[in-house]
Amino acid sequence: MPFDNYCIRTYKEGDEIKLIELFTKNYSQYVFSARTKEYWLWCNKKRPDVKPNGIFIVENNEKIIGYAVVSNTGNVYEFAIDKNFDFTKITSLLFSKIEAYAKSKGAEAITVYVPSDSKKFKKVFFELGYENDGHVNFAMIVLNMPNLIRKLLSSSEIPKGWNENFFFDLKQKGYPLVSSFQFCLKIKDGKTYVKEGKPKESCIHITTNTTSFIELLLEPKKIFQAIFQKKLKITPSYKFYKVIKLISLLRLPKIYISYADIR
Amino acid sequence: MQTSDKNLKIVFREYKEGDEAEIINIINEAYDKKVIEKKTWFWKYKNHPNFSPENILVCERKGEIIASAHSTIQKLRFKDSQLLVGIGSDVVVKFSYRKQGIGLNLFKKLGDKLMQNGVSIRIGFFAPQLLPYYRKLGYIPIPTSTIIYRKNIGLTQYKKRILCINKRLKNRKDMHDVNLSIKFDLEGLPPFIIKVMNGKVDFITSKNIHHILIKGDPRFLKPNIFILLKGIISRKLRVEGSLRYFPKFFKIFKILRTS
Numbered sequence: 001m002p003f004d005n006y007c008i009r010t011y012k013e014g015d016e017i018k019l020i021e022l023f024t025k026n027y028s029q030y031v032f033s034a035r036t037k038e039y040w041l042w043c044n045k046k047r048p049d050v051k052p053n054g055i056f057i058v059e060n061n062e063k064i065i066g067y068a069v070v071s072n073t074g075n076v077y078e079f080a081i082d083k084n085f086d087f088t089k090i091t092s093l094l095f096s097k098i099e100a101y102a103k104s105k106g107a108e109a110i111t112v113y114v115p116s117d118s119k120k121f122k123k124v125f126f127e128l129g130y131e132n133d134g135h136v137n138f139a140m141i142v143l144n145m146p147n148l149i150r151k152l153l154s155s156s157e158i159p160k161g162w163n164e165n166f167f168f169d170l171k172q173k174g175y176p177l178v179s180s181f182q183f184c185l186k187i188k189d190g191k192t193y194v195k196e197g198k199p200k201e202s203c204i205h206i207t208t209n210t211t212s213f214i215e216l217l218l219e220p221k222k223i224f225q226a227i228f229q230k231k232l233k234i235t236p237s238y239k240f241y242k243v244i245k246l247i248s249l250l251r252l253p254k255i256y257i258s259y260a261d262i263r
Numbered sequence: 264m265q266t267s268d269k270n271l272k273i274v275f276r277e278y279k280e281g282d283e284a285e286i287i288n289i290i291n292e293a294y295d296k297k298v299i300e301k302k303t304w305f306w307k308y309k310n311h312p313n314f315s316p317e318n319i320l321v322c323e324r325k326g327e328i329i330a331s332a333h334s335t336i337q338k339l340r341f342k343d344s345q346l347l348v349g350i351g352s353d354v355v356v357k358f359s360y361r362k363q364g365i366g367l368n369l370f371k372k373l374g375d376k377l378m379q380n381g382v383s384i385r386i387g388f389f390a391p392q393l394l395p396y397y398r399k400l401g402y403i404p405i406p407t408s409t410i411i412y413r414k415n416i417g418l419t420q421y422k423k424r425i426l427c428i429n430k431r432l433k434n435r436k437d438m439h440d441v442n443l444s445i446k447f448d449l450e451g452l453p454p455f456i457i458k459v460m461n462g463k464v465d466f467i468t469s470k471n472i473h474h475i476l477i478k479g480d481p482r483f484l485k486p487n488i489f490i491l492l493k494g495i496i497s498r499k500l501r502v503e504g505s506l507r508y509f510p511k512f513f514k515i516f517k518i519l520r521t522s
């Protein structure tokens with residue numbers, strides 16, 4: 001059990017390696033922008049509105065256990081606390097420092113981005129007097145669907161012994177920036193192969209449009225709705241359960257956007 | 264890269280050294296206010312770890328930059344692997360050249376460039392009011408796992424909102440004889456007084472006499488009457504003062520609610 005011997009200091013050259021480690025460990029369950037030393041320094045320390053004395057580091061017996069990057073305007077760009085320590089206590093300590101700093105710089109508000117599914121964040125920030133200001137939203141267009149499918153499959157576990165061939169025929173009309181895609185997916189002995197173009201062997205045909213397909217990747221349970229609305233056609237239709245199995249493997253994970261990643 | 268549109272006699276090309284002043288001007292003109300300074304533009308694009316001149320496209324007509332589009336390439340951590348994403352931003356066209364397809368052309372050309380660089384997804388953070396426009400282009404809104412928490416520590420926002428009701432008070436003859444000072448002592452904020460006198464509202468931060476005091480959690484001080492009542496019932500928000508001032512207070516409160 002760690003001792004409650006916390007002290008707060010400001011950033012010093014070389015801290016970034018430990019801070020990147022802490023951030024990556026803390027948010028490992030989410031998809032987020034990969035932190036390299038160069039990227040971390042750019043999106044935090046080199047920001048025009050961040051000064052080195054706006055980067056607060058919490059230490060316990062000289063070990064870094066938390067940090068926050070605060071701008072002159074009160075934006076908390078990055079914030080992480082070691083899971084093995086008292087989250088509530090350290091957050092309260094850190095944010096009292098942050099608020100004093102932001103007030104001294106003439107900031108009007110403190111804004112912080114945190115994972116939405118975490119109850120501990122919700123509880124602590126409510127106690128600290130913060131209010132929910134909504135979700136961060138963004139919009140996307142897929143430029144290279146076969147490549148995205150490759151990445152999604154590389155991070156999912158394919159059941160052993162599943163051998164199947166799929167052909168995706170994603171047509172798109174009406175949206176100037178959205179492309180059509182045709183590619184084959186071969187699943188053999190737990191391994192996957194994605195190849196652009198039309199199939200040479202018999203396979204399950206999945207015909208839909210690109211935007212509907214992306215919406216399915218976001219919410220696989222909408223597959224029945226898509227079939228009934230004739231937005232998705234599966235041939236042969238009796239193999240629809242295999243497509244459901246595949247789509248659930250291709251589910252797009254939710255992305256955690258740190259404030260530092262937004263310009 | 265250099266492509267041209269013969270009808271408009273315009274040229275699309277990559278960014279080159281010296282373009283930044285014109286690009287910054289176009290961005291600020293498009294938003295009708297200074298949204299970006301040279302220092303910020305350099306940090307955002309030129310000093311980005313993955314900067315490449317091909318990530319910024321400009322559209323030129325007779326040597327003058329009339330539009331620009333920016334993107335930065337970022338690696339998204341995807342369990343054990345990484346996925347390249349292109350973040351598009353600051354796509355702006357000079358007012359007199361709008362509605363001629365220049366912006367769309369820039370979007371398309373930038374998308375081609377990103378694809379050539381191995382980018383699979385193109386994303387953008389948009390203001391909610393711009394979302395319908397981007398939907399028409401084919402962008403799909405994605406919910407994230409990120410929530411924003413906010414706490415006010417300054418009074419500027421309150422001051423702005425309160426002073427903006429002055430215009431409405433002028434037209435309210437029934438308010439011309441109201442004379443009331445309401446003090447707000449809210450957690451985390453410096454105390455302030457709203458003084459209504461002769462049909463005019465003042466925002467005072469110095470010590471002054473007050474008739475009614477409102478203190479407690481500022482999160483319950485909302486235009487929504489139910490949130491306000493919830494605050495009062497749970498005693499998170501307290502309203503103190505002589506009962507004789509309350510009819511006047513409700514009168515003012517009705518107007519304040521709309522600010």
